[in-house]
Amino acid sequence: MSAGIMRTPRSLDLEITSRCNASCRYCYYLNNPDVDYTDLPTERWLTLFDELGRCQVMEVTLQGGEPLLREDFLTLVDGIVANRMRFSILTNGSQLTPEIAMHLKTTGRCNQIQVSLDGSKAAIHESLRGADTFAPALAAIKLLQEIDLPVTVRVTVHPGNISDLPALARLLLDDMGLPCFSTNSTSSLGTSEKYGSEVFLNAADRLKAIHLLADLDSQYPGRIQANAGPLADWRLFNAMEDARQKGQPIPGRGCLVGCGCIFDKMAVRSDGVYVPCVMLPQMVLGEMGQDALADVWVNAAELKCMRERVKVPLASFEECRDCQWQKSCTGNCPGTAFTLTGEINRPCPDSCLKSFVQELADQGLSLWK
Amino acid sequence: MNDKLLKIDLNTRLAVNPTLVLRVEDDDCGLLFDPDNGTVQMLNDTAIEILQRLDGKRTLREILDSLQQVYTEITPEADQQILRLVNQLAEMGAVGVWEEG
Numbered sequence: 001m002s003a004g005i006m007r008t009p010r011s012l013d014l015e016i017t018s019r020c021n022a023s024c025r026y027c028y029y030l031n032n033p034d035v036d037y038t039d040l041p042t043e044r045w046l047t048l049f050d051e052l053g054r055c056q057v058m059e060v061t062l063q064g065g066e067p068l069l070r071e072d073f074l075t076l077v078d079g080i081v082a083n084r085m086r087f088s089i090l091t092n093g094s095q096l097t098p099e100i101a102m103h104l105k106t107t108g109r110c111n112q113i114q115v116s117l118d119g120s121k122a123a124i125h126e127s128l129r130g131a132d133t134f135a136p137a138l139a140a141i142k143l144l145q146e147i148d149l150p151v152t153v154r155v156t157v158h159p160g161n162i163s164d165l166p167a168l169a170r171l172l173l174d175d176m177g178l179p180c181f182s183t184n185s186t187s188s189l190g191t192s193e194k195y196g197s198e199v200f201l202n203a204a205d206r207l208k209a210i211h212l213l214a215d216l217d218s219q220y221p222g223r224i225q226a227n228a229g230p231l232a233d234w235r236l237f238n239a240m241e242d243a244r245q246k247g248q249p250i251p252g253r254g255c256l257v258g259c260g261c262i263f264d265k266m267a268v269r270s271d272g273v274y275v276p277c278v279m280l281p282q283m284v285l286g287e288m289g290q291d292a293l294a295d296v297w298v299n300a301a302e303l304k305c306m307r308e309r310v311k312v313p314l315a316s317f318e319e320c321r322d323c324q325w326q327k328s329c330t331g332n333c334p335g336t337a338f339t340l341t342g343e344i345n346r347p348c349p350d351s352c353l354k355s356f357v358q359e360l361a362d363q364g365l366s367l368w369k
Numbered sequence: 370m371n372d373k374l375l376k377i378d379l380n381t382r383l384a385v386n387p388t389l390v391l392r393v394e395d396d397d398c399g400l401l402f403d404p405d406n407g408t409v410q411m412l413n414d415t416a417i418e419i420l421q422r423l424d425g426k427r428t429l430r431e432i433l434d435s436l437q438q439v440y441t442e443i444t445p446e447a448d449q450q451i452l453r454l455v456n457q458l459a460e461m462g463a464v465g466v467w468e469e470g
């Protein structure tokens with residue numbers, strides 16, 4: 001066994017279907033040329049769940065596509081439960097019925113159900129997600145609240161919904177009484193590439209979103225979450241600037257440490273291919289049924305290489321050498337770095353504070369309020 | 370079924386609660402995961418070594434003997450240490466005597 005690497009992952013993201021009834025313009029999942037968008041029969045997934053049970057995996061996240069489009073969805077959930085795992089679901093909400101929700105509740109194993117909602121009104125939500133998607137998403141959130149299942153909402157921030165963020169926060173947190181919601185923004189993967197400025201935040205949009213979300217964050221302390229996107233960037237950038245001003249670099253940074261998941265998590269595509277993360281669908285590690293999960297996890301060359309990234313100093317990159325935030329930078333997401341640069345173990349240009357500050361300065365703007 | 374008032378001595382044949390997941394992460398650490406409530410109890414290497422051997426068939430005495438064959442540095446106080454550990458785990462419902470099936 002490799003030193004310091006767990007024998008098996010703690011959790012997996014499972015793209016159980018490639019089908020979706022929506023056609024969101026920023027979808028990272030659909031339209032990746034390297035992906036085979038096929039679905040596997042029930043038995044193949046149930047066999048995988050038995051293997052995950054033997055590997056002592058604790059949690060899976062069911063996603064797609066739209067996972068609830070699978071006719072055998074509840075059979076798959078029962079297979080997960082039988083193998084002593086918990087589960088989460090990422091959904092657009094359109095296929096959720098009271099019967100499905102009740103079945104999920106009776107398992108007692110549901111960590112959370114995340115419904116996507118991008119606006120406080122149909123016109124805003126549907127501008128990038130397509131017609132007739134707003135009401136079903138809202139109904140799904142309400143249904144999950146009514147039967148007391150842990151529901152969260154994911155808001156993808158794009159140029160068309162920035163100004164609506166305060167109204168959306170009011171709807172979700174004040175009117176609907178959700179404990180919190182999370183935000184991200186469009187990733188450079190899949191369908192989004194076709195739609196350019198309609199879906200991606202330019203520097204000025206990003207700044208506007210950052211400042212709006214920072215204000216909302218103060219207004220609703222602890223209730224707006226972010227692992228990626230403008231609010232996550234703001235928190236990261238603030239900490240980096242704070243460390244720079246104090247002359248005290250953030251411990252554990254200064255190398256490519258931006259992705260912790262490669263040490264406890266991996267993903268499976270709808271066609272059964274193992275990948276490091278859903279944001280790296282082109283990086284094939286093996287195939288379920290053919291390759292043992294534990295073996296892929298410990299021995300796949302690509303994963304071994306990615307795990308080495310934590311030892312790669314940012315100072316070794318030309319663009320970082322003279323950067324004043326270098327010792328507090330993490331290099332961020334390898335998935336996006338790979339999509340944008342074709343290299344996995346290098347900093348992600350999308351989340352580079354130095355280039356963002358420069359881009360803003362070129363337009364006479366400043367990140368710091 | 371687990372008897373909460375179980376009196377544990379070195380002749381007891383204990384097993385890990387079958388509803389829990391004993392997850393061995395690497396040679397030095399592991400955890401007990403309860404999928405019904407999501408709680409996680411971190412375990413050190415000694416606890417893992419013992420829990421992995423609690424199969425409901427071997428007595429604690431037999432388990433100690435098997436550990437002694439692997440770890441030459443096991444001290445005479447090991448009897449008491451193992452009893453303390455399994456009693457704590459039994460109180461948490463993590464180990465006990467479980468009926469077949």
Ligand code: SF4
Pocket residue numbers: 020021022023024026027028029030064065066092
């Ligand atoms: S983002 Fe989700 S709901 Fe939208 S098209 Fe992609 S998979 Fe479907």
Ligand code: SF4
Pocket residue numbers: 314319320323324325326327329330331347348351352353354355
């Ligand atoms: S140049 Fe960008 S990626 Fe490199 S250390 Fe600075 S902020 Fe980080």
Ligand code: SF4
Pocket residue numbers: 258259260261262277278279280332333334335336
């Ligand atoms: S590759 Fe990026 S998106 Fe995937 S787990 Fe790592 S940081 Fe997160």
